[in-house]
Amino acid sequence: MPQRPPNVLVIMSDEQRWDTLGSNGNPAARTPHLDALAERATSFDECHTPFPLCCPSRASLWTGLMPRHHHVMGNWRLIAPQLRDRSLATAFADAGYHTIYNGKWHVPGTTPKRMGFADTSAIPAVLNGRDRGRYIEEYRAYATARGYELVPGNIENLTARDLAHVRRGVGAPMCGTAEIALEDYLETWQTEQFRRALDRRPTDRPFFAVCSYNAPHFPMVVPRPYDRIIDRAAVRLPASFTTGPDTKPREVRESHFAADFAHLTEEQWVEVVAHYYGFCSLIDAQVGAILDHLRRAGELDRTIVVFTSDHGDMMGAHRLMEKGHLLHYDEVTRVPLLVAHPDAGAGRSSNLVSMVDIAVTIAELAGVAFCPGDGRSFAGMLGGGGAPTREYVTTETCLYDMESEANGQYNNPADLDLAKDALNLSVRTSTMRYIFRSHDIDELYDHTTDPHDQRNVAADEAYAAQRDQFRALLAAEIGDVFPEAAKVLAG
Secondary structure, three states: OOOOOOEEEEEEEOOOOHHHOHHHOOOOOOOHHHHHHHOOOEEEEEEEOOOOOHHHHHHHHHHOOOHHHHOOOOEEEOOOHHHOOOOHHHHHHHOOOEEEEEEOOOOOOOOOOOOOOOEEEOOOOEEOOEEOOOOOHHHHHHHHHOOOOEOOOOOOOOEHHHHHOOOOOOOOOOEEEOOOOHHHOHHHHHHHHHHHHHHOOOOOOOEEEEEEOOOOOOOEEEOOOOOOOOOHHHOOOOHHHOOHHHHOOHHHHOOHHHHOOOOOOHHHHHHHHHHHHHHHHHHHHHHHHHHHHHHHOOOHHHEEEEEEEOOOOOOOHHHOOOOOOOOOOHHHHEEOEEEEOOOOOOEEEEEEEEHHHHHHHHHHHHOOOOOOOOOOOOHHHOOOOOOOOOOOEEEEEEEHHHOOEEEEEOOOHHHOOOOOOEEEEEEEOOOEEEEEEOOOOOEEEEOOOOOOOOOOOOOOHHHHHHHHHHHHHHHHHHOOOOHHHHHHHHO
């Protein structure tokens, strides 16, 4: 009898930086379950998202395409019509896998069901054209029945007291302890829904299952004991915290990413970061619960386990917080990626990989046919070996009409108008980062001497050759969809 193909489990957090894991060298982190997973996995230390926002990066994950090719060039902008009914999940379903999706979706214009997931649970509601992440109606009914008074219509499932911690522009501490107890908290509830989905799967087929959490996404309202689990004395603010946003281009300096948090003192920043790490610890506990469930079911040893996140958070770097179109820095583009394969050893890889590479890699590891799109498989790197498949990774972001949000509109990226739309692009190599801003100055950082992006050398003649090389590289890469921007870059 032929051996059954391996199961595949993808666990995904939201807004979690690479350096939030203890196994990645953070002395303040409390992530014992992820650290244990890392001991038997390959840790990819240079995995970068192609767009540091939820919707575009998640569309890239499931399609294996760059944002300009799947068309989700911003939050709540619809996926290309021809992609609404196919994804990595449809490939696994076609190969005989039972497919499961649980939790945050955030691929506008389609649903987990349409993209090939047979069993779905804890899926957020779509309100005014927007998939609202935490706003899961079934959970809100559960929390209300448990006696919590959630603010009507509030997308974060918060109480009025919770909201007081994070009101923007009023000197709020921007973090706090959740009124909802841990046993009733969204992530705890969601894990139970996922375990039930695993228990009702058919046992005669392998499964492809995804559990997608909203934490540690802002706001930092964290349930006990995770609000206090982090030792504040161990928290180290980023090296660029001292210089603040003054070394950044105007559009960054004057953005809400800086203004909304300018009132925070250094002590308050430590509290915010500690709550963020505590949120990451909450995710770690959910990972432990899921892996323990599979272990007890006898499935863990034949399951490929992937842990990653859609993007990071500035979390104090340059005194900025959150993520988005303007922020092409490692703190938001670099995400954790652990891949544990039952037949591969553990290791670390410093090779550059992109989120668009994950789908084709998972498919290859499972023996499932999948069109690679823009992805390049890094399956050969498992165990820490293998040759690099990329010399660089790119990130591309767009603001149509200079607006950061949409309400379920479709925009064809080919219609981009540089006069009224903003396009930001960047290249990350092993030693440098270059950022092109269509409505502001270029940035170039030499990480061999400036690892924290504090000295912009884009205008330095000593770096003119590198700057021009990066511009030409980007022009060649994006010219298929953005010919006018390519002409500017090649200029």
